[in-house]
Amino acid sequence: MVEDRSGATRELLLLSGPNLDQLGVRDVSVYGSTTLEEHVERVRIAAQRFALSVRHVQSNFEGDLIEAVHGARGRSAAIVINAGALSHTSWALTDALAIFPGVKVEVHLSNPAAREPFRHVSTLAGVVNGTIAGFGALSYDLALVAVAELLET
Numbered sequence: 536m537v538e539d540r541s542g543a544t545r546e547l548l549l550l551s552g553p554n555l556d557q558l559g560v561r562d563v564s565v566y567g568s569t570t571l572e573e574h575v576e577r578v579r580i581a582a583q584r585f586a587l588s589v590r591h592v593q594s595n596f597e598g599d600l601i602e603a604v605h606g607a608r609g610r611s612a613a614i615v616i617n618a619g620a621l622s623h624t625s626w627a628l629t630d631a632l633a634i635f636p637g638v639k640v641e642v643h644l645s646n647p648a649a650r651e652p653f654r655h656v657s658t659l660a661g662v663v664n665g666t667i668a669g670f671g672a673l674s675y676d677l678a679l680v681a682v683a684e685l686l687e688t
């Protein structure tokens with residue numbers, strides 16, 4: 536598990552699931568050549584505009600992600616999650632997100648609906664405020680705008 540953090544006013548937990556640590560080398564034609572670290576840095580910079588600090592957790596293990604969601608309760612105002620392939624399979628992660636009372640936005644770099652059938656279903660979709668997919672790095676920027684807006688309401 537990789538975890539990093541910076542000082543907080545309102546904290547945004549950015550969660551990255553399995554294989555996202557391989558961005559930059561993995562399926563570049565689908566996901567682009569930007570590394571996860573570069574995406575996270577971009578989110579961090581954009582988040583400053585909304586007075587949000589970013590704590591990023593990446594793991595290839597479902598249980599780590601579930602525990603990160605549990606740990607966010609009472610600590611983070613919002614969760615932005617790209618759960619990778621767990622988005623399509625993990626009822627356990629879905630249940631964990633359902634418990635988190637704050638703002639939750641699901642993100643995908645690619646557009647899963649335009650890809651293989653197994654990617655067409657998201658188990659997470661029903662427990663998050665909304666999903667942003669298909670815009671590459673811009674998906675994260677749009678998720679931040681959505682989080683900021685939802686935190687205001």
Ligand code: DQA
Pocket residue numbers: 553554555617618619620621622642643644645646647654
């Ligand atoms: C992804 C889409 C998923 O289907 C895939 O398993 C990923 C990345 C995306 O960001 O486009 O790992 O979540």
